[in-house]
Amino acid sequence: MADEKKYMTLSMGPQHPATHGVLRVILELDGEVVHKAIPVIGHLHRGVEKLGEARTYHQNIVFSDRLDYTSAMNNNLAYCLTVEKLCGIEVPDRAKVIRVIMAELSRIAAHLIWLATHALDIGAMTLYFYCFREREEILDMFELASGQRLTPSYIRIGGVMNDLPDGFIERLKKFVDNFDAHVDEYETLLTKNPIWIARTKGVGYISAEDAINWGITGPVLRGSGVKFDFRKATPYSGYENYEFDIPTGTHGDCYDRYLVRLEELRQSNRILKQALKMLPSGAVNADVPQLVFPEKEKVLTNIESLIMQFKLASGGFTVPKGEVYASVENAKGEFGYYIVSDGSSKPYRMRIKSSCFINLSALPFIVKGSMVADVVAVIGSIDIVLGEIDR
Amino acid sequence: MGIESHLGIITTSLDKIVNWGRKNSLWPMTFGLACCALEMMVAASARHDISRFGAEVFRGSPRQADLLIVPGTLTKKMLPYVLRLYNQMPEPKWVIAYGACACSGGIFNTYNVVQGVDKVIPVDVYVAGCPPKPEALLRAIVMLRKKIEKETLKDRV
Amino acid sequence: MNSTEIFETIKSDCRNLLKDAFSGIDLSTFVIEPEHLIEFMKYIKNTPELSFDLITDITAVDYPNRTKRFELVYHIFSIKNSLRIRVKTNVEDGGSIESVTCIWKGAEWLEREVFDMFGVNFKNHPDLRRILMNEDYKYHPLKKEFPLQGYEES
Numbered sequence: 001m002a003d004e005k006k007y008m009t010l011s012m013g014p015q016h017p018a019t020h021g022v023l024r025v026i027l028e029l030d031g032e033v034v035h036k037a038i039p040v041i042g043h044l045h046r047g048v049e050k051l052g053e054a055r056t057y058h059q060n061i062v063f064s065d066r067l068d069y070t071s072a073m074n075n076n077l078a079y080c081l082t083v084e085k086l087c088g089i090e091v092p093d094r095a096k097v098i099r100v101i102m103a104e105l106s107r108i109a110a111h112l113i114w115l116a117t118h119a120l121d122i123g124a125m126t127l128y129f130y131c132f133r134e135r136e137e138i139l140d141m142f143e144l145a146s147g148q149r150l151t152p153s154y155i156r157i158g159g160v161m162n163d164l165p166d167g168f169i170e171r172l173k174k175f176v177d178n179f180d181a182h183v184d185e186y187e188t189l190l191t192k193n194p195i196w197i198a199r200t201k202g203v204g205y206i207s208a209e210d211a212i213n214w215g216i217t218g219p220v221l222r223g224s225g226v227k228f229d230f231r232k233a234t235p236y237s238g239y240e241n242y243e244f245d246i247p248t249g250t251h252g253d254c255y256d257r258y259l260v261r262l263e264e265l266r267q268s269n270r271i272l273k274q275a276l277k278m279l280p281s282g283a284v285n286a287d288v289p290q291l292v293f294p295e296k297e298k299v300l301t302n303i304e305s306l307i308m309q310f311k312l313a314s315g316g317f318t319v320p321k322g323e324v325y326a327s328v329e330n331a332k333g334e335f336g337y338y339i340v341s342d343g344s345s346k347p348y349r350m351r352i353k354s355s356c357f358i359n360l361s362a363l364p365f366i367v368k369g370s371m372v373a374d375v376v377a378v379i380g381s382i383d384i385v386l387g388e389i390d391r
Numbered sequence: 392m393g394i395e396s397h398l399g400i401i402t403t404s405l406d407k408i409v410n411w412g413r414k415n416s417l418w419p420m421t422f423g424l425a426c427c428a429l430e431m432m433v434a435a436s437a438r439h440d441i442s443r444f445g446a447e448v449f450r451g452s453p454r455q456a457d458l459l460i461v462p463g464t465l466t467k468k469m470l471p472y473v474l475r476l477y478n479q480m481p482e483p484k485w486v487i488a489y490g491a492c493a494c495s496g497g498i499f500n501t502y503n504v505v506q507g508v509d510k511v512i513p514v515d516v517y518v519a520g521c522p523p524k525p526e527a528l529l530r531a532i533v534m535l536r537k538k539i540e541k542e543t544l545k546d547r548v
Numbered sequence: 549m550n551s552t553e554i555f556e557t558i559k560s561d562c563r564n565l566l567k568d569a570f571s572g573i574d575l576s577t578f579v580i581e582p583e584h585l586i587e588f589m590k591y592i593k594n595t596p597e598l599s600f601d602l603i604t605d606i607t608a609v610d611y612p613n614r615t616k617r618f619e620l621v622y623h624i625f626s627i628k629n630s631l632r633i634r635v636k637t638n639v640e641d642g643g644s645i646e647s648v649t650c651i652w653k654g655a656e657w658l659e660r661e662v663f664d665m666f667g668v669n670f671k672n673h674p675d676l677r678r679i680l681m682n683e684d685y686k687y688h689p690l691k692k693e694f695p696l697q698g699y700e701e702s
């Protein structure tokens with residue numbers, strides 16, 4: 001009988017500064033080396049899919065914000081695209097461009113949080129303050145447009161909530177002009193820093209073939225060398241009209257994922273500059289009165305609009321029978337909705353496809369054989385949000 | 392413990408000094424559950440600056456913290472951990488329920504969500520909002536400081 | 549290959565495996581019997597022109613009025629063709645079906661979630677246990693008869 005090796009079991013989380021939320025990882029350690037890592041999730045399972053079956057299509061927009069709460073408007077966009085496909089409505093061009101602006105701003109905000117927290121976990125605290133400073137400008141713009149900073153629910157079925165207010169375009173221009181210099185600032189702090197390189201180079205390696213087999217999408221897949229982005233492969237909301245590159249890594253480790261996301265910040269800025277130039281005038285909502293809420297001024301002055309508003313808010317609108325899957329390229333990967341409709345005003349089944357859920361499932365595979373400190377770096381570089389994983 | 396109310400002036404001065412020390416160095420614990428945790432992190436960043444209340448040191452261990460800010464939804468799966476963390480915090484300790492989910496379950500009235508963190512631990516200040524702005528968290532800390540000023544040594548022995 | 553070509557290729561090659569095949573509002577959908585699941589999935593992954601290598605999602609929909617009440621829905625994506633298809637099959641309450649983790653490793657957690665929420669068993673799954681709810685939870689929340697607020701004692 002060979003003597004069995006005794007491993008120490010260490011429970012990391014669910015309250016832990018570096019687990020980005022309520023994630024618990026049960027580590028079986030042989031000294032400092034990880035033999036097995038078992039993630040335990042579900043501490044934030046709020047039952048959004050079940051709740052979706054009990055709420056009307058319009059009411060479900062607010063739940064979509066609270067899933068990946070770091071980049072809320074990308075989630076809104078995914079949900080609205082799915083319902084619009086189910087109903088067969090086309091949004092006007094101005095709405096498409098505004099949606100792209102909001103989606104890219106959300107992507108930048110999400111990557112800034114990633115950079116701030118990932119660097120903080122590894123020990124570089126300065127970036128926390130720098131990134132949050134830029135993010136505040138983005139949140140100010142969100143607040144100007146929709147009244148809410150973190151969970152705007154600005155993108156609605158049929159278009160957007162209301163037109164861009166005065167002052168938004170000027171603020172956006174100022175942000176876009178200054179942002180590239182800020183990204184260069186972050187690079188000077190980290191990219192050639194020997195401590196950063198020692199902590200992230202060669203850590204958390206996953207090959208391109210394994211990444212595809214595990215179903216990984218987003219910057220993690222691109223860091224492993226697969227040049228793939230859903231905005232280019234299956235374009236939505238007018239993304240085919242924008243010019244942008246897909247940054248890819250070569251080594252598939254944490255350092256390459258860091259470089260990929262940093263370059264994505266620059267590319268998002270590039271898309272924003274193009275969107276500002278091509279913003280057309282026109283309506284921001286599709287002309288489908290049975291589905292789209294009327295404007296507030298009309299509601300207060302016109303009796304038909306008041307009746308429509310009441311009907312839509314209380315009973316909701318009915319959606320034709322069918323099933324649709326639509327997805328967007330979120331900051332973390334592919335985020336999608338699969339909705340089955342039975343012809344009533346509430347979804348029969350609302351399934352949320354979360355990129356972080358699948359990306360995190362590869363964690364035991366990635367960290368086997370690394371050190372405990374590397375687990376922290378890998379969790380940070382996979383970039384998870386528990387709201388999206390647990391729903 | 393030997394300090395009786397008839398000692399009068401000595402105990403009230405002692406109260407004032409102790410409360411002054413406690414309210415000016417509230418040390419929160421890193422405890423982020425959901426979306427509101429992001430606004431809590433923003434409150435600790437440069438624009439809103441929670442460190443003017445002495446609270447920028449977010450302690451990782453509950454043994455070193457005296458303020459538990461609960462941002463986000465409390466689920467039944469997370470419940471035993473919150474209780475354990477609260478019990479591990481030494482006295483004096485205070486709790487701020489930050490956000491609609493912590494106050495009352497928020498928009499999630501489902502099978503896995505506890506309808507309010509005050510169902511399991513005593514809460515001192517409730518902050519409504521979904522999520523509340525970071526300025527609301529700072530206001531909550533100001534209110535908590537006013538509450539601490541009025542405490543006597545007999546309350547927290 | 550574009551969407552129509554792929555649809556026709558799969559329809560003709562898998563004539564004997566398919567129960568139904570149609571173009572939905574958004575995706576080509578293929579309905580198969582549970583016994584043919586592994587063979588069909590291996591075919592669409594390993595055929596070089598098709599190469600459906602990225603598993604997008606595995607979920608289930610509950611139709612309590614049917615005898616085989618759970619409709620398992622697989623969404624699979626092909627990076628080479630930038631195309632997604634939907635594969636459906638049916639399982640009865642308390643029934644089991646082969647796991648596709650031997651084909652796509654990413655299916656592991658997705659199938660665990662279907663087990664947790666609906667109670668569908670997956671044969672030959674490396675680690676079939678609950679993922680979102682507690683391990684000793686008695687119910688399967690996404691079944692239609694489970695109330696939204698849950699039961700008092702759970």
